[in-house]
Amino acid sequence: MARSPVSVIKIYVTILREETGPIMAVRYEPRRVEAKWQQLWQETRLFEVEADPARPKYYVLEMFPYPSGRIHMGHVRNYTIGDVVARYKMMRGFNVLHPMGWDAFGLPAENAALARRLHPAAWTYDNIAVMRRQLMALGYSYDWRRELATCDPEYYRWEQLVFIEMFRRGLAYKKMAPVNWCPACQTVLANEQVEGGACWRCDSEVVLKELEQWFFKITAYADELLADLDRLPHWPERVLTMQRNWIGRSEGAEIRFPLAGGGDPITVFTTRADTLWGATFMSLAPEHPLALDLAAGTPQEGEVRRFVEHWRAQNRSRGALEEITKEGVFTGRNCVNPVTGWEMPVYVANFVLMEYGAGAVMAVPAHDQRDFEFAQKYGLPVKVVVNPPGETLEAAGLTAAWEEDGVLADSGDFSGLASAPARQAIARHLAEQGLGGPAVQFRLRDWGISRQRYWGAPIPIIYCDKCGLAPVPERDLPVVLPLNVEIDAIGASPLGKLESFLHVPCPTCGRPGRREADTMDTFVESSWYFLRYACPDYREGVLDRGPVNYWAPVDQYIGGIEHAVLHLLYARFFTKVLRDLGYITIDEPFTRLLTQGMVLKEGAKMAKSKGNVVDPDEMIEAFGSDTTRLFLLFAAPPERDLDWNDQGVMGAHRFLHRVWTLARTLLPRVKGAAAYAGPGTDLPPALGELRHKVHRTIQKVTDDIEARFHFNTAIAAVMELVNACYQALESVPDDELAGRVWREALETMLKLLHPMVPHLAEELWQALGHDASLQRTAWPAPDPAALVESTITVVLQVNGRVRGEMAAPASATDEQITAWAVEQPAVQKWLAGKTPKRVVLARRKLVNIVV
RNA sequence: GCCUGGGUGGCGGAACGGGUAGACGCAAGGGACUUAAAAUCCCUCGGGGUUCGCCCCGUGCCGGUUCGAGUCCGGCCCCAGGCACCA
Numbered sequence: 001m002a003r004s005p006v007s008v009i010k011i012y013v014t015i016l017r018e019e020t021g022p023i024m025a026v027r028y029e030p031r032r033v034e035a036k037w038q039q040l041w042q043e044t045r046l047f048e049v050e051a052d053p054a055r056p057k058y059y060v061l062e063m064f065p066y067p068s069g070r071i072h073m074g075h076v077r078n079y080t081i082g083d084v085v086a087r088y089k090m091m092r093g094f095n096v097l098h099p100m101g102w103d104a105f106g107l108p109a110e111n112a113a114l115a116r117r118l119h120p121a122a123w124t125y126d127n128i129a130v131m132r133r134q135l136m137a138l139g140y141s142y143d144w145r146r147e148l149a150t151c152d153p154e155y156y157r158w159e160q161l162v163f164i165e166m167f168r169r170g171l172a173y174k175k176m177a178p179v180n181w182c183p184a185c186q187t188v189l190a191n192e193q194v195e196g197g198a199c200w201r202c203d204s205e206v207v208l209k210e211l212e213q214w215f216f217k218i219t220a221y222a223d224e225l226l227a228d229l230d231r232l233p234h235w236p237e238r239v240l241t242m243q244r245n246w247i248g249r250s251e252g253a254e255i256r257f258p259l260a261g262g263g264d265p266i267t268v269f270t271t272r273a274d275t276l277w278g279a280t281f282m283s284l285a286p287e288h289p290l291a292l293d294l295a296a297g298t299p300q301e302g303e304v305r306r307f308v309e310h311w312r313a314q315n316r317s318r319g320a321l322e323e324i325t326k327e328g329v330f331t332g333r334n335c336v337n338p339v340t341g342w343e344m345p346v347y348v349a350n351f352v353l354m355e356y357g358a359g360a361v362m363a364v365p366a367h368d369q370r371d372f373e374f375a376q377k378y379g380l381p382v383k384v385v386v387n388p389p390g391e392t393l394e395a396a397g398l399t400a401a402w403e404e405d406g407v408l409a410d411s412g413d414f415s416g417l418a419s420a421p422a423r424q425a426i427a428r429h430l431a432e433q434g435l436g437g438p439a440v441q442f443r444l445r446d447w448g449i450s451r452q453r454y455w456g457a458p459i460p461i462i463y464c465d466k467c468g469l470a471p472v473p474e475r476d477l478p479v480v481l482p483l484n485v486e487i488d489a490i491g492a493s494p495l496g497k498l499e500s501f502l503h504v505p506c507p508t509c510g511r512p513g514r515r516e517a518d519t520m521d522t523f524v525e526s527s528w529y530f531l532r533y534a535c536p537d538y539r540e541g542v543l544d545r546g547p548v549n550y551w552a553p554v555d556q557y558i559g560g561i562e563h564a565v566l567h568l569l570y571a572r573f574f575t576k577v578l579r580d581l582g583y584i585t586i587d588e589p590f591t592r593l594l595t596q597g598m599v600l601k602e603g604a605k606m607a608k609s610k611g612n613v614v615d616p617d618e619m620i621e622a623f624g625s626d627t628t629r630l631f632l633l634f635a636a637p638p639e640r641d642l643d644w645n646d647q648g649v650m651g652a653h654r655f656l657h658r659v660w661t662l663a664r665t666l667l668p669r670v671k672g673a674a675a676y677a678g679p680g681t682d683l684p685p686a687l688g689e690l691r692h693k694v695h696r697t698i699q700k701v702t703d704d705i706e707a708r709f710h711f712n713t714a715i716a717a718v719m720e721l722v723n724a725c726y727q728a729l730e731s732v733p734d735d736e737l738a739g740r741v742w743r744e745a746l747e748t749m750l751k752l753l754h755p756m757v758p759h760l761a762e763e764l765w766q767a768l769g770h771d772a773s774l775q776r777t778a779w780p781a782p783d784p785a786a787l788v789e790s791t792i793t794v795v796l797q798v799n800g801r802v803r804g805e806m807a808a809p810a811s812a813t814d815e816q817i818t819a820w821a822v823e824q825p826a827v828q829k830w831l832a833g834k835t836p837k838r839v840v841l842a843r844r845k846l847v848n849i850v851v
Numbered sequence: 852g853c854c855u856g857g858g859u860g861g862c863g864g865a866a867c868g869g870g871u872a873g874a875c876g877c878a879a880g881g882g883a884c885u886u887a888a889a890a891u892c893c894c895u896c897g898g899g900g901u902u903c904g905c906c907c908c909g910u911g912c913c914g915g916u917u918c919g920a921g922u923c924c925g926g927c928c929c930c931a932g933g934c935a936c937c938a
Contacts, residue, residue, distance in 0.1 A: 195933095196934090196935090236855095236856090237855070237856085238854090238855045238856060238932080238933080239855095240855095241854060241855055241933085242854090242855080242932095242933055242934080244854095245853095245854070245855095245933075245934055246933095246934080248934095248937065250937075250938090252938085268938080269937095269938070270938060271937095271938065272938075283938090324936090326936080350936095351936050351938095352936085352938080353936080353937065353938090355937090356937045356938075357937075357938065360938095361938045362938080363938090364938090368938070369936095370936060370938080371938085441937075441938090442937095443937055561932080561933095564932095564933080565933090634863090634864095634875085634876070635863060635864080635876090635877095636863065636864070637864085640857095640864090641931090642863085643862090643863070645862080645863070645877070645878095647862095647876095647877050647878065648862095648863070648876075648877055650877085651876055651877055652876085654876095655876085657890095657891095661891095703867095707867080708867075710867090712863090712864070712865085712875085712876095713864090713865065713874085713875080715875080715876090716864090716865075716874065716875035716876075717874090717875080718875095719874095719875055719876075720874080720875070723875090726892095793871090795870075795871045796871095797870085797871085797918085797919075799918075799919090800870095800917095800918060800919040801919090802871050804871095805871070837918090838918060839918090840870090840918050840919080842869090842870045842918095842919085843868085843870070845870065845871090846870045846871075846919090848870080848918050848919060849918090850918045850919095
C-alpha cells in the first residue's frame with residue numbers, strides 16, 4: 001500500500017551509534033567513518049535550510065530520478081557533481097538549497113505491476129525506499145525534509161489546479177489531431193518523445209493515429225521560448241542549438257490561391273515567395289479538408305478517395321515516412337496563381353504534411369527538389385524564375401532544382417531583384433493586394449499531454465451530455481488516482497473501465513457526468529517540481545510566493561543531455577505559464593545548466609544485458625562512498641563520458657589512504673600549534689616552499705571549481721599538494737614553527753577536499769581538534785604574499801627551439817633577463833658566434849633568441 | 852544532407868592571454884622491505900638515435916600566419932550526438 005513519502009523519509013538508515021569522537025585508527029576505515037558522519041549530519045540537521053532574505057541564496061539541483069529500482073552509476077555521478085557544488089557554495093557563505101525527490105509516475109510501474117503482480121504504487125514506494133537508502137549512504141547534502149514524490153496526491157493536486165487555470169485561459173485544450181501512437185506502450189506520445197520515428201522509451205515504431213487529445217498550447221510561447229535562449233549564456237551551446245532547431249522558426253509569406261471556378265481559396269505558407277512566379281501546380285496533404293471536396297463530382301473523385309484513404313494519418317508510420325516515394329493524384333480542379341493568373345492543377349501528394357503550415361504547398365519545380373521530382377514524374381511544367389548570379393538557367397536542361405538564392409527573372413516588376421529583398425517586397429505586395437502577406441511558421445507543435453495509461457495524474461475534467469466538458473471544481477481537488485484497479489494486460493486504460501471512478505455528477509447541472517479517463521504525460525510533473533521544493537508542504541496553493549521568490553530560479557541545474565529538448569523545453573514553457581498565472585516572477589527556470597556525460601564500462605553503456613553493470617552499493621561496501629565519489633570526479637571532467645575503471649577506483653582509494661596516513665603522521669607535530677598566519681618572511685626556505693604550494697593549491701582548486709567545475713584538475717592539484725607534503729616530511733625540521741605551517745597545510749587540504757570527500761575530511765578535521773563541522777568553515781583564500789615567487793624559471797629558446805632554462809631572481813628587470821639569457825652556455829652553443837637578430841621575452845617565462 | 856561537439860602516450864586525462872606537450876592518476880618494467888605474498892616506498896615510462904652531454908621526430912591529414920602553433924586561419928579525413936520530405 002502506498003505510504004506518504006514524507007513520513008518514510010523520517011526513518012533514517014539504521015546506523016549503530018558506535019562513536020562520535022575521532023576515529024584515529026592506523027588504517028583508514030571508510031565504513032566506520034562514513035556511517036558516523038552521516039548520522040551526525042542528520043542529527044545536527046546540518047543541511048536543513050530556510051529562506052533567509054538577509055543571506056545570498058544558491059539553488060543547486062540535479063534532475064530527480066525515476067524510481068526504477070536501484071541507483072545506477074549515472075545517478076551517482078550526477079548527484080556527486082551536484083553535491084560538490086552544493087557543499088562548495090555552502091562554504092562560500094551561500095544559503096544553499098539542495099533538494100531531492102522522485103519522478104514517480106510512469107509506465108514502468110505498470111509494466112512491473114503486470115510482470116510481478118504488484119500494485120504500481122507499492123512497487124514505486126518500495127523502489128523509493130531502496131533508492132533513498134542508497135543516496136543516504138553516499139552522504140549527499142540534501143535537505144531531506146523537502147523530499148517529494150510526484151505520485152503523491154499532495155503534489156499532483158496542485159498540478160491539476162494549474163491544468164484548470166490553463167484550461168480557463170485556453171492554454172489547455174482538446175482537439176482531434178493526428179498523434180503519435182506507440183503500439184507497445186498503448187499510448188500517445190508528444191512529438192518530443194518520438195526519436196527517429198521510434199518511441200523514446202521502448203524504441204517501438206510509432207504510428208500516426210487520429211485521436212481526440214488534450215494539448216498544452218506551447219506554441220503560444222514559441223517566440224519567447226526561442227528569444228529567451230539568448231538570455232541563457234551559461235547553457236551548453238549544443239543544448240541551445242537543439243532547442244532552436246526544435247522550435248524551428250521560419251519567416252516567409254502566406255499566400256492565397258483562388259480556385260478556378262469559385263470556392264474558398266487555398267492558403268499556403270512559403271519561405272520562398274521570391275519563386276511565386278515559378279509556381280506551376282499545387283500540392284495538398286492527404287488530410288487536407290479540401291482534398292476530397294475538390295474532387296467531388298469530377299472524374300478524379302474515386303482515385304482521389306482511394307489515395308486519401310491510403311495515405312491518411314492512420315496508415316502512415318513516422319518510421320516509414322523516410323522511405324516512401326513521392327506520389328500524388330490530380331484532384332480534377334485547378335487553382336489560379338494570383339500574380340501570373342495561370343491555372344495550376346491541384347494535386348494531393350503523400351509528402352505534404354497537414355501539421356505544418358497550411359497543409360498545402362505551392363509547387364515550384366524549378367527551385368524545389370521535391371517539386372522537381374514530382375513534376376518530372378507527372379509531366380508538369382517547370383518554369384525558371386531565379387537564376388544563379390551571372391547565369392541563365394533553361395527549364396528544359398535542368399536535371400535538378402536550383403534551390404539557392406539568386407536573381408529573379410520573369411517575375412513581373414520584381415525581375416532583376418536578388419532573392420532576399422524580393423521575398424520581402426513580394427510579401428508586402430501580396431498584403432497590399434489582399435492576397436496574403438508576411439507570415440511566421442514554427443516547427444514546434446502543441447504539446448500533447450493525454451496518456452491512455454493508469455499510473456499518472458488524472459486530468460481534472462468532467463464530461464456531461466448536456467453541458468459539454470467542465471473542469472472539476474477546485475474544492476473537489478485532488479482528483480485522486482484510485483488504487484483499487486485491475487491491471488490485467490496492457491490495453492485500454494484501467495481508469496476507463498473503472499465505473500466507480502468514472503461516475504461523477506456534472507458540476508454545472510448536477511446530472512450524471514463522466515470523468516476524463518486519460519492521465520497526464522509524466523513530463524508535466526517534472527516541469528515544475530523544482531519550484532515546489534521551495535515549499536513542499538504548502539497546503540494553501542500551488543506555490544508559496546515568499547520562499548519561491550527567494551529560491552527561484554535554480555542557479556545550477558545538472559543532468560543528462562538526453563533531456564536537451566524534452567524536459568528542458570517543457571520546464572521552460574511551464575515556468576513562463578506559471579509566471580503569467582501570477583505564481584512566480586522569473587522568466588527562465590535554470591540559470592546555468594551542466595549536462596554531464598554518461599558512465600560507461602569498457603566503452604559501452606552499462607546494461608544488464610551486457611553484464612557490465614557496476615553496482616554503487618558494492619563500491620560503497622568495498623571502498624566507501626568517498627572513494628566512489630572521488631573516482632567519478634577524478635576520471636574525467638563532468639561533461640565528458642566516463643569509462644569506469646576498477647584500477648582507477650583503487651587509485652582513488654590509495655590516495656585517500658595517503659591523506660589519512662599523512663594526517664596521522666602529522667598529528668603529533670600539529671598538536672597544540674595554531675595554524676600559521678604570519679607574513680611568511682620568517683620561514684626557512686623548506687617551509688616557505690611548502691606554504692607557497694599550499695596557497696597555490698588553494699588558488700588552483702578554487703579556480704577549477706568556480707570557473708569550470710573541473711573537479712578532475714582540482715583533485716590533481718590536491719594530489720600534488722599531498723605529494724609535496726610527503727617530500728617535505730623528509731626535509732622540514734620538527735619544531736614549533738613547522739608545526740604551525742603543517743597545521744595550515746593540513747587544514748587547508750581538508751577544506752579543499754571537503755566538497756568531494758566530505759566524510760574523510762570531517763573525520764580528520766575533528767581529529768585536528770575542531771568541534772564544529774567543516775561544513776560550517778569558510779572556504780580558504782590564498783594569501784597573496786605566499787603566492788609571490790622569489791625566483792622565476794625562464795625557458796631558453798634559440799630560433800623557437802627549447803635549448804635549456806635558467807633561474808633568475810623575481811626582482812630582475814626584463815632587460816637583465818634577456819641579457820643573461822643570451823649569455824647562457826646552452827644558448828651560446830647554438831648561436832655559433834652569430835649576433836642575435838631579435839630577442840623576444842614572453843610573459844617573463846620564456847626568452848626566444850632569433851639568429 | 853544540415854547543425855553541434857570532439858580527434859593529444861599502452862589507458863583516463865592536463866596544458867583555459869599562442870610561450871618547456873604529456874600535470875595528476877592508471878597500467879607496465881626495474882629496485883627496496885618481507886621467509887613469501889599483499890600493502891607500502893623509490894626509480895623508469897611518447898617514438899628514434901646517443902659519445903649519456905644531449906640530438907632528431909611527434910598533438911587526425913595538407914597548407915598558411917608567427918620569433919614561436921595542440922592552441923589562430925584555409926582546405927580535407929574520421930568519430931560521437933541531434934535534426935531530417937517543415938514547403
